[in-house]
Amino acid sequence: MTAMRKPPQRGFCPSEFALRLQKMQSILQAEQLDAVFVTSPSNIRYFTGFDSQFWESPTRPWFVVVPREGSIIAVIPEIGAPEMARTWVDDIRTWPSPCPEDDGVSLMAATLSAVPRRFGRIGAEMGREMALRMPVADFLALRGRMPETEIVDGTPALWRARMIKTEAEVAHIRFICEVASDAYIGLPDLVAIGDTERTVVKRLRADMCARGADNVPFMPAISGPGGVPQIVCGPQDRVLTHGDVLFIDTGATYDGYFCDFDRVYAVGAIDDAARRANEAIWEATELGIRAARPGVTMESVWKVMAQALQDAGSIGNNVGRLGHGLGMQLTEPPSFRAGDETIIQPGMVLTIEPGMEYAPGKMIVHEEDIVIMDDGAHLLTIRAPKEMPVIS
Structure with missing residues (x-):
């Protein structure tokens, strides 16, 4: 139930x-x-x-x-x-x-x-x-x-x-983040190898709405052997196959406020390269969450994550930034990118979104939603596990 x-x-x-x-x-x-x-x-x-x-x-x-x-x-x-x-x-x-x-x-x-x-x-x-x-x-x-x-x-x-949210606004965003988190956790019980990307999205969207989301206007889903080539299009009728990585991003809403975060799943099992890349991106996410504190700039947090990805062997990142603001729009200013000198303040709701291409045509992205408080960043999402959940 x-x-x-x-x-x-x-x-x-x-x-x-x-x-x-x-x-x-x-x-x-x-x-x-x-x-x-x-x-x-x-x-x-x-x-x-x-x-x-x-x-x-x-x-x-x-x-x-x-x-x-x-x-x-x-x-x-x-x-x-x-x-x-x-x-x-x-x-x-x-x-x-x-x-x-x-x-x-x-x-x-x-x-x-x-x-x-x-x-x-x-x-x-x-x-x-x-x-x-x-x-x-x-x-x-x-x-x-x-x-x-x-x-x-x-x-x-x-x-x-x-840009600075009130407590009431944060409560709305926290709720939809938790609803989507619960649905992500339950997804492996709803789908299986042999399902299509489109089937996965239909079931996940229905589950989020059943759990309390008003709408799910944004849900790209992409799968591929060991990684995905992009993160903005889909789903398609591609069948999930053993060895795939399945990427799903979600912008669900409650009373006008969005969540925006993704999850990645191992379909059956994945190769060592994908496993190492996933772990590196998870660690970069952790560093970004810790670095996002009042008084620092968006660029400074970007540098922390970008350096971690570079050290892990990233060969590219076509997203152009590593996170952004969130609220009544799926994406809002500011951005974790080079040159964004916006000072992080209590009340900001942000996404931490490092990703990297670790082999030609193969990328993995992690994303979490946070709210900035006086003592630093607090998760609004339920943190993704360090190892990819498995769809069997």
């Missing part, structure tokens, strides 16, 4: 959202922005608590304005007003969408123009790991209607707000 963990309460209380607004407004003041407006599902949900399966439809744009002072303003299609009214947001302005002739542009221009002005600058989601979810032509039209205001990249301000 599937063991069930007790999930944290869904949603967040108004005081949580008030703290987010207060933090964002402090950042807007420091960044000399009169407001920031957001259009993407994760940012709208972060500030309002509003969620909808209607995000799957690209027809209608949605806007939320966070001013430097005052209350949050939702500027949304009429169809979303009843649900938005159930959130903590009081100021809800609507238009009859879809209306390609003017799909919220004039209403947004009027709303932004009425925001108290001090700096003459308003931020938008124009930077890395953000997406402006409105037609580019409409964005240009909006900017043209506001010649007295400069619309600039608000991404740095938004990530400053979202």
Whole structure:
């Protein structure tokens, strides 16, 4: 029988959202922005608590304005007003969408123009790991209607707000990490040699949902003799064969928050080269977890893991980094990579993700999710065993 963990309460209380607004407004003041407006599902949900399966439809744009002072303003299609009214947001302005002739542009221009002005600058989601979810032509039209205001990249301000998680956010991420960990541990009992990659994913995804995950939108699975050539595509109809390494990565969600970590399995048995590589990557993961402490840079932790992989005989790593931030998106800033000088702080949720190619076309990757606390990194996932679990 599937063991069930007790999930944290869904949603967040108004005081949580008030703290987010207060933090964002402090950042807007420091960044000399009169407001920031957001259009993407994760940012709208972060500030309002509003969620909808209607995000799957690209027809209608949605806007939320966070001013430097005052209350949050939702500027949304009429169809979303009843649900938005159930959130903590009081100021809800609507238009009859879809209306390609003017799909919220004039209403947004009027709303932004009425925001108290001090700096003459308003931020938008124009930077890395953000997406402006409105037609580019409409964005240009909006900017043209506001010649007295400069619309600039608000991404740095938004990530400053979202990068440090609250205790309630961490509780959500911890729960989905534990759910996925439990399912990974139980996977060898659900599959066998002769199953296909696609069958493995179907069973693992169903088990995660049965254990409490809301959704599993990300689950690449790849297998190959002694290792895998890549970690981003799949599953396919390839049959698991004795001697394979099976790699599975998982981005499951609970109440809007992701886990993101992988596991590798030995199919029957693996050769000595794969076994040694797996052990080396496990040790590099351990070093990364220990090195991730408040006050150090992301680059410094990357160097620790990169050196361990080099010493172990790595001949390459096409991933480009060795971990990243995690939260309402599968991947968030910052990154464990050369040149990322972001200072690690308590409240950050990060992935530790060393991997290496140890022979041409054969790579293994390990990944764990951690939260940074005053005394260092604490695991959110259940740590992978040092030896690969076996599928027989």
